[in-house]
Amino acid sequence: MAYIYEYIRTRGYEPIHFEEHYARLDALSQHLFHAQLNTTPEELKEAIGDMLRNEGYSSRTINCVYIRYYDNGELELETVEIIYNSYSLRAIRPQGYICHLSGNMLIDNTSAKEAMLELNRSTIQTPNSEVPIWVGEDGSILAIDGSPIVAVFEDEIRFSEVGGGVEFDIAMQNMVVPRRKISKCIITLDDLSVAREVLYIDHRGITALVGWNERHYTDITAERIARTIAEAE
Numbered sequence: 001m002a003y004i005y006e007y008i009r010t011r012g013y014e015p016i017h018f019e020e021h022y023a024r025l026d027a028l029s030q031h032l033f034h035a036q037l038n039t040t041p042e043e044l045k046e047a048i049g050d051m052l053r054n055e056g057y058s059s060r061t062i063n064c065v066y067i068r069y070y071d072n073g074e075l076e077l078e079t080v081e082i083i084y085n086s087y088s089l090r091a092i093r094p095q096g097y098i099c100h101l102s103g104n105m106l107i108d109n110t111s112a113k114e115a116m117l118e119l120n121r122s123t124i125q126t127p128n129s130e131v132p133i134w135v136g137e138d139g140s141i142l143a144i145d146g147s148p149i150v151a152v153f154e155d156e157i158r159f160s161e162v163g164g165g166v167e168f169d170i171a172m173q174n175m176v177v178p179r180r181k182i183s184k185c186i187i188t189l190d191d192l193s194v195a196r197e198v199l200y201i202d203h204r205g206i207t208a209l210v211g212w213n214e215r216h217y218t219d220i221t222a223e224r225i226a227r228t229i230a231e232a233e
Helices: 018-032 041-054 111-123 166-174 220-231
Strands: 003-011 062-070 075-080 095-100 130-135 141-144 149-152 156-160 181-185 197-202 205-208
Touching: 003 018, 003 041, 003 111, 018 041, 018 062, 018 166, 041 062, 041 075, 111 130, 141 149, 141 197, 149 220, 156 166, 166 197, 166 220, 197 220, 205 220
Parallel strands: 095 130, 156 181
Antiparallel strands: 003 062, 062 075, 130 141, 149 156, 149 197, 197 205
16 A cells, blocks of 8 residues: 655654654645545654554654555654764764666655665675765766765755755755855766765665775764754754
8 A cells, every 4th residue: 555654853753854854745645646635743743642652752862753654544653773862973984885766756755765775785796885876867976875965065065955864954954064155956977977975865864885886985074974963943
C-alpha cells in the first residue's frame, strides 16, 4: 500500500519543528492522495508523545519518530534510533556510487522512494561504506542516500534545488559564511568533481561524503552547518 512519510525528531516527548513537518506531510497528501490529512496537528503531536512515553523513552534525550501516512488514511508511528543528543555532523563518512534515475516521485517522501533505497542498499556489494548518488537523465544530482544535498566550493555553498526537508530548509535559511555565496540551484555530477565538500542533510544529522570517483572531500563546512541547525533548535 502506498504511503508518504516524515521523520520527526523530538526533545524528550516534544516534537522539534513539528509545524513544519506537519505542513510538509499535509502538502504531500494533498498532492498525491488529493486529500488533507485526516489527523489534526494536535492529535498527531499527542500520539507521538504517548508512544514515546509508553515505550519508555527518556523525557530528556533526543528521540525520533517515523510517521507513515497511507493512501487509505491510516497512520502508523514507529520509533527510530538516534545516537546523537543534538543535531550533529555524523561520524560516518561514506563513499558514493552512481544510480541513474528519473522522475520526481523518487525525491518526495513516499513508499516508492523507500523501496528504491532498500533496493540500492541490498544490491550494493559494500553497503556499509557506500551510499547511492541518484542522478537524473540531465546529469543533475537528485539525492544522496535519498536525502537533499549541499556542495561546497571555494567561494560558494550550493544547496540543491531538488528535494528538501525541514532540517535542510533551516540550514539554508540560517547559513552565513564570510566570503562565500549561499545559493540554491541544481548540483550536477560535474560539480562533484570540483567540490571541496559534499554532504547531505536529513533527520539523522549531517553526513559528509569522504569521496567519490577518486575525489576526496573534507567536512569543515559540514560541521558548521550541523551547528547552525542545532542552534536553531
